[in-house]
Structure formats: C-alpha cells, structure tokens
Amino acid sequence: xxxxxxGTVEPMGDVLAALADPTRRQLLDLLATQGEVTATTLxxxxxxxxxxxxxxxxxxDAAGLVSGSRVGREVRYAVxxxxxxxxxxxxxxxxxxxxxxxxxxxxxxxGVSRDVRQ
Amino acid sequence: xxxxxxGTVEPMGDVLAALADPTRRQLLDLLATQGEVTATTLxxxxxxxxxxxxxxxxxxDAAGLVSGSRVGREVRYAVxxxxxxxxxxxxxxxxxxxxxxxxxxxxxxxGVSRDVRQ
DNA sequence: GCTTCGTGCAACTATAGGGTTGCACTTGTA
DNA sequence: TACAAGTGCAACCCTATAGTTGCACGAAGC
Numbered sequence: 001x002x003x004x005x006x007g008t009v010e011p012m013g014d015v016l017a018a019l020a021d022p023t024r025r026q027l028l029d030l031l032a033t034q035g036e037v038t039a040t041t042l043x044x045x046x047x048x049x050x051x052x053x054x055x056x057x058x059x060x061d062a063a064g065l066v067s068g069s070r071v072g073r074e075v076r077y078a079v080x081x082x083x084x085x086x087x088x089x090x091x092x093x094x095x096x097x098x099x100x101x102x103x104x105x106x107x108x109x110x111g112v113s114r115d116v117r118q
Numbered sequence: 119x120x121x122x123x124x125g126t127v128e129p130m131g132d133v134l135a136a137l138a139d140p141t142r143r144q145l146l147d148l149l150a151t152q153g154e155v156t157a158t159t160l161x162x163x164x165x166x167x168x169x170x171x172x173x174x175x176x177x178x179d180a181a182g183l184v185s186g187s188r189v190g191r192e193v194r195y196a197v198x199x200x201x202x203x204x205x206x207x208x209x210x211x212x213x214x215x216x217x218x219x220x221x222x223x224x225x226x227x228x229g230v231s232r233d234v235r236q
Numbered sequence: 237g238c239t240t241c242g243t244g245c246a247a248c249t250a251t252a253g254g255g256t257t258g259c260a261c262t263t264g265t266a
Numbered sequence: 267t268a269c270a271a272g273t274g275c276a277a278c279c280c281t282a283t284a285g286t287t288g289c290a291c292g293a294a295g296c
Contacts, residue, residue, distance in 0.1 A: 013140060020138035022131060023254080032216050040272060052255055054274080059253095073263040073272055081220065085213040091206035098150050098199040141284080158242060170285055172244085191242055191293040 015087045018063035023048060024056045028079060031066060036076040133205045136181035141166060142174045146197060149184060154194040 018024055023046065030042055039057055043050035057077055060066040064083035068075045136142055141164065148160055157175055161168035175195055178184040182201035186193045 013143070016134065016143075017138045020135045021254080025131075025134075032212075032219055035219070038272075048254085049256065050273090051257085055254075070273095075273070079216050079220070081213045081216040084209060084216065088206050088209035088213055091202060091209060094150075095199045095203040095206055098197045098202065101150055101153070102197070102199065139284080156242075166284085167286065168242090169244095169287085173284075193243070 012087045012090055014063040015065065015083055018059050018065055021056070021059075023052070024060060027053065027056055027060065028065065031077060031079045036069075036078045038074045038076055040074075042077075130205045130208055132181040133183065133201055136177050136183055139174070139177075141170070142178060145171065145174055145178065146183065149195060149197045154187075154196045156192045156194055158192075160195075 019028075026046060027042060030045060031037060034041075039053050040050050042057075043053045046053065057066060057068065061068065065080055066077050067080055068077040070076075144164060145160060148163060149155060152159075157171050158168050160175075161171045164171065175184060175186065179186065183198055184195050185198055186195040188194075
C-alpha cells in the first residue's frame, strides 16, 4: 500500500552503500592512482589490516566498483568506472527530476492553488 | 607518507552516507513526489515510527539534501536538488578520471613497459 | 477554558558491519 | 625440498546507528 513507486531511488543501493564508507573511498582512490594493486599492498598504505581491506574489496566488487584478477599467487584489483558512471547518470536524472517537480509544486502554490493531495 | 591525495574522494561523504540508507532514499522519493510534507505524514506512509523519520530527516538535512520550514505548529520538509546535483557532477568527474588513468596504465602495460612504481 | 495535534527530547534496545587476530592453504623461489 | 609470501576462512569484539517507547511542550481548534 501507499503509492511507494519503489524503483526510483532503489536500484543503485549497493553502489551507494559501498561509497558511503571513507576507508572504501580511500581504497578506490588508491586503486585509481596505482592501477592494479593487491590487497596486501593496499593494506600497507592504509591504517587497517589486510583482512579489513579484503572485506572492503569484496563489498566494492559486489557493487561492481572494482574487480580482481588472479595472477599467480596474488589477486590484483582494479577500479571499474562503469558502475560509478551509471550511478552518476542516475543521480543527475534524479536531481533534474526533483527540480522539475519542485517547479511544478511552486507553480501550483503560486497560481491556481488547487488541491494537491494524493 | 604514501601519496594519499586525500581530497579526491572525500568531500561528499555526508551526502553519500545519507544516500546509503534505503529508508532515507524512500523518504527522498516521497518528498520528491509530494512536495512539502511533514515528518508525521511521512511516517504514516512508511513502516517506521515518526521518530525514526525525524532522525533520518536530520541526517538528510545535515547532508543538504532536504530542508524544513516551520509553518505554524508543523515543520514541512522539501527536497533540495543542489547537493544531489553537485555530488552527481563530482561522481561523473571521478568516473572519467578513472577512465583516463586506466587508459594510461593500459598504454604503459602494452607498449613501453617502463617502471610504474610511485 | 480544555483538548488535540504535531513537534522535541531522552533513554533504551538491538543489529549491522568495520575492525581485529589466528591459522590453514597454495604458489612461487632459494 | 624447504621456506616465504599472499590469499582464504572463521571466530571474535565493539561501536555506530536504525529503530523503539514514553513523555513534556507549544500551537491550533472546540
């Protein structure tokens, strides 16, 4: 019940949740600058353990923001711009959608003053 | 130490954290469609208490995503597209930045094969 | 006046998740 | 082969925060 319309702000939940954590953002930053890096290397440059880094990388991977590829005994991670880009586009659309609606509401409020409920 | 460069992925932490929560996204959705709504009204359309809604609105407000204005005894909240739009732009920039770096790394890896460290 | 409605404040619960340590497994290298 | 380096798994701790309930306060409505 309630008109809900879930789907407007729902899709990129994983990406948003992934980006919400500062450590994860630092990881992305490092990955973006360094190219292909291993979890161990990343941990050396951060104030957290390797295991913490691994968990973060798992979250980022699930969100499609990074991907790892095995090379011998190590796993090299790299950044993936697609998911980020998609989320950015969605966000832009949403923002302009809000703008549109705000403008409409304003028009109604100023002029006609019709009933707006539901 | 470590080249860090914090500042690249740091600024919009509040917005990202705010958007990370599903309930908060629902709230934004409702606010976008309804225009100016009170916390009590919002709570009626969600499976959570009014107090929960109030807390979420506080977070969203701190992130600049909504703003409330008092009208008599009630406080009406509305969505603010600016912060969202700014974050979207930042995200787009970041994504293309990643793209650029990826391309560079690729070039180096393919051709010259020079030392990439630091 | 009294009542009702919406807000604001405070205390409290409980779960998610960011962090840790420890150990087993696998893959290069001396 | 023996050893080192990197990964993977599991059990934990602990804090942040999403959620709750209860009550007091101020502004409309009767």
